[in-house]
Amino acid sequence: MRVLRDRPQRRSRSTQRLAPGRMPKYILLIGGPGAGKGTQAQVLREKLGLPQVASGDLFRDNLKRETPLGRQAKQYMDRGELVPDDVTVAMIRERLRQPDAARGAVLDGFPRTIPQAQALDALLAEFGGRVDVVLYVQVDEAVLLERLAGRWVCRGPQQHTYHMLFNPPRVPGVCDIDGTALYQRDDDTAEVQARRIRVFFEQTSPLIDFYRQRGDLVEINGEQPISAVAADLLAAVEGMTAV
Numbered sequence: 001m002r003v004l005r006d007r008p009q010r011r012s013r014s015t016q017r018l019a020p021g022r023m024p025k026y027i028l029l030i031g032g033p034g035a036g037k038g039t040q041a042q043v044l045r046e047k048l049g050l051p052q053v054a055s056g057d058l059f060r061d062n063l064k065r066e067t068p069l070g071r072q073a074k075q076y077m078d079r080g081e082l083v084p085d086d087v088t089v090a091m092i093r094e095r096l097r098q099p100d101a102a103r104g105a106v107l108d109g110f111p112r113t114i115p116q117a118q119a120l121d122a123l124l125a126e127f128g129g130r131v132d133v134v135l136y137v138q139v140d141e142a143v144l145l146e147r148l149a150g151r152w153v154c155r156g157p158q159q160h161t162y163h164m165l166f167n168p169p170r171v172p173g174v175c176d177i178d179g180t181a182l183y184q185r186d187d188d189t190a191e192v193q194a195r196r197i198r199v200f201f202e203q204t205s206p207l208i209d210f211y212r213q214r215g216d217l218v219e220i221n222g223e224q225p226i227s228a229v230a231a232d233l234l235a236a237v238e239g240m241t242a243v
């Protein structure tokens, strides 16, 4: 079985690797900053009952609770070093052991590199599983930038947010609710966002190729309305279980 899986193959309706009626257990969700992954992970959680296991959330949670793994990660971060993959893998392992992940999980944020993908394979094998499907929410670089760089916040105490394209204020530069001036957070400037987006594509394209080669990748058009993206994601997952 394992040998066959490593053979490059294209996904098609006739090559379902899951037994009929068996739900995919581990789903990997990949999408750039602003691709709407958080929203879509929530849809998958509601429809499939699988929790979202996002590496960023695990980090924040372990740091906040000052767990042994959180303290370990912090030592590296304090030195300005990258947290080694085995620390991240250990956090994911611990999370997957929780009862709510017994039926599987939607993984997000890890892996970002091929060595990390291999580490994830080894980890999921411990749970008797594998990455059953990789859902790539595809959004063009320019569209991501448009989505992210259009965010403005008011200077009022409630920090109302606007988007120049999707939710503009009635008067340019002024909050509709409290009349204070709008500004962009440093993180929201076009330059910072453009860099984030570029790093994502540079990092992720080898990973996308890796999963495509294995026949695990399903590409979803992330430029559609949210509900259409959700429908495509669910159809991709349900298509796997069809006979």
Ligand SMILES: [Zn+2]
Residues within 6 Å of the ligand: 154, 155, 156, 158, 159, 160, 175, 176, 177, 178, 179, 180
């Ligand atoms: Zn306001």
